[in-house]
């Protein structure tokens with residue numbers, strides 16, 4: 318291995334890295350460029366990417382169709398403010414997302430990050446009740462194991478540990494964080510809980526099908542049907558956070574579409590631009606939108622991020638949707654699912670492993686205790702793959718274009734580390 322590049326050495330004292338005790342963490346790997354399913358490092362090594370850059374690069378890196386669309390838009394207009402001005406990439410994207418999403422999820426509010434889109438969905442839900450003249454609906458119901466972002470309001474609806482509720486106790490409002498209703502007993506528990514608390518709950522917030530960053534927990538669509546029923550029975554809104562599950566990851570384009578359960582608001586980000594540029598959206602149903610449609614200026618949603626609906630990001634998202642329209646992702650996700658099942662299954666009986674599970678293009682090896690993220694990432698890099706474990710998990714969420722050989726290299730590296 319060659320020396321770290323100058324820019325890394327000189328910049329390191331000034332860059333505050335994510336999710337990292339910087340004093341003890343190993344140095345980050347210096348990436349020179351990306352291509353397809355590969356990260357190419359400054360020292361010349363090529364790593365097969367098993368994470369798709371936090372689940373964003375679904376079509377692989379530098380896809381020529383997305384790159385051309387962004388270059389074209391860059392020459393035309395990189396950015397204009399969205400207040401009072403409009404541009405074709407955003408209006409076209411909004412129409413396409415509304416057509417792809419089920420039911421009357423037709424009203425698209427753009428932002429720049431996943432967390433902010435969840436904040437906007439929460440704000441929409443709170444003001445929905447205010448605009449309808451209902452007071453006291455000021456809290457949210459969310460679930461153990463859930464993750465909805467790192468900003469202060471989204472932290473309150475994360476799993477209490479994931480959202481660091483004890484560290485920040487007293488700083489933020491307490492929400493209702495309960496067990497997902499995965500069986501008759503937990504559904505009865507939820508109903509009993511709501512008999513006491515429903516009157517102050519504006520909305521239920523859930524990651525449908527897969528709770529991602531909180532632990533890669535899977536649940537059946539029946540859970541989502543239960544939540545829709547419960548929300549309707551207590552007159553609460555239902556928010557699906559599809560920032561991870563959206564755009565094919567679970568085998569359907571969206572979990573809401575695949576499950577047949579239509580929420581009142583859905584949030585999208587991560588793979589929205591195919592991993593090219595930051596963009597997110599909170600998409601509301603007609604019922605929610607109509608609560609803001611009024612002659613009263615006070616009923617408007619007063620929100621507007623500076624880089625809202627950035628034209629470059631919208632051009633990337635439109636190009637990514639073109640690639641989804643070809644439909645080839647479906648066969649790829651099925652192929653990856655089979656490869657993950659076969660490749661990870663031998664880990665099931667290894668020491669310390671408590672579960673191996675696969676859903677769509679998500680493969681998880683769960684351990685009884687937390688894993689050494691830094692040390693394991695280094696071992697994986699030495700084996701030619703980029704895999705970044707989290708919590709007590711080693712997991713794979715590869716780009717959909719990963720080849721069978723590269724997928725085998727990814728699962729093989731995990732088998733070597735886990736089984737020996």
Ligand SMILES: *Cc1c(COP(=O)(O)O)cnc(C)c1O
Nearest residue numbers: 430431432464465466529560561
């Ligand atoms: C990643 C993620 C977020 C936060 O998105 P950011 O862009 O990191 O702010 C929110 N919800 C879910 C389900 C996510 O996976």
